[in-house]
Amino acid sequence: MRIKLVHVVTVPVTLKHLLQDQIAYMIERGLEVIAVSSPGPILDEIASQGNMEVHCAPMSRYISPVADVVALWRLVRLFRKIHPTIVHGSTAKASALAMTAATLARVPVRFYTVRGLMTETRSGSAKRLLKAVEWWTCFLSHRVFPVSESVATTLIEEGLCSPQKMSLLGRGSSNGVDAEGRFNPSRVKKSDREELCRKLGIPDHAFVIGFVGRIVKDKGVEDLIQAWQTIRDRFDCFLLIIGRTEGQNPVSAAALEILQKDPRIVTVPVVENTQMHSYYNVMDLLVLPSYREGFPNVVLEAAAMEIPTVATTVTGCVDAVKDRETGVLVPPRDSLALAEAIETYLENKELLLRHGRAARKRVLGDFQQTAIWEALYHEYMLLLSKKGLAQAAGGQKDPADFSGVGRSRCRGN
Secondary structure (H helix, E strand, O other), X not given: OOOEEEEEOOOHXXXXXXXXXXXXXXXXXXXXXXXXXXXXXXXXXXXXOXXXXXXXXXXXXXXXXXXXXXXXXXXXXXHHHHOOOEEEEOOHHHHHHHHHHHHXXXXXXXXXXXXXXXXHHOOHHHHHHHHHHHHHHHHHOOEEEEOOHHHHHHHHHOOOOOHHHEOOOOOOOOOOEOOOOOOOHHHOOHHHHHHHHHXXXXXXXXXXXXXXXXXXXXXXXXXXXXXXXXXXXXXXXXXEEEOOEOOOOEOOHHHHHHHHHOOOEEEEOOOOHHHHHHHHHHOOEEEEXXXXXXXXXXXXXXXXXXXXXXXXXXXXXXXXXOEOOOEEEEOOOOHHHHHHHHHHHHHXXXXXXXHHHHHHHHHHHHOEHHHHHHHHHHHHHHHHHHOOOHHHOOOOOOHHHHOOOOOEEOOOO
16 A cells, blocks of 8 residues: 555645746655645646646635535545545645545645734634634644744744644755855846846846746735835836736735836746746845735745845744844834834945855755655654554655556546
């Protein structure tokens, strides 16, 4: 018998950008990995690679009673069909459904990665409902992995999860960062930066302030725009925004107009993760004025590229940035403090370089991917051993076992 590990995520981009290398590592360690997500071209792309079985189960990112019941039924039926040993939920909505379905299907081992808490930016009945869902998901899980110490602290303080049930993998983050390979400043050339600057319409000599994330209120985009208007006319700088606008939690029409019309704001809706190192190479400083995070991967990626970050003193950001060492932390919703922190780097290039070097050193010491993957594998084996199932793991997967694998299973789940 082989250990079957099922990863359940709401949208397939999580599989591609956050879990793909981790999954490959688990396969090398002898586990059979199956992925479940909402359908889409990215899921089809992952399925076509042929290294794991893929199933699609449409899931809404937001609470939708009818759609959620249908998704739950599909997951229960799927788990009863494929008999997983482990179900691991990796995004909030998918995890709530996956832990419930896995419990109903009597899956022996259930894990949940808490990537962030939507409860922190909600109020009233919406907050109470989200807290109830979070508590339920943690209650049904055998082990809970908060991605940062601050997320773990919040879970405990809010009474959402027992500390005895939680494990922090290494120093935090869900997957670490490839600092030796993709996000390595020694692997990019000055000519690469010059070429991309020309493509983006940014003068090569300009100071580039970068933002990477969804263009929504909770990411502090409106605060960033206010801070930008404070500094733009006094410095030779550009603002590079990488991310999509969204209908949920949208920024104001006035903010969107500034993003679209300011000649020194460059917006790029989508950049493939395989190309993100090139865009970080254009940036001098990353800014993340978010209202909530889990552990922002963009900060680690920028840090690996020797770029400091100005972020907010919110959950997740306080773990990703060491204040006054690898960046600067400012209060959330304070555009003036944000502008002043950005100005500090605009006026002090030596400080910029020193914090950038310290940021990369910290990533190399604390956030190597293989260390986090090994810690996760150890957690899998520890709980499997306690349940008398660990002896089923081991050995490499025979290529013959992949017969029929690589097709997106959207029917009959």
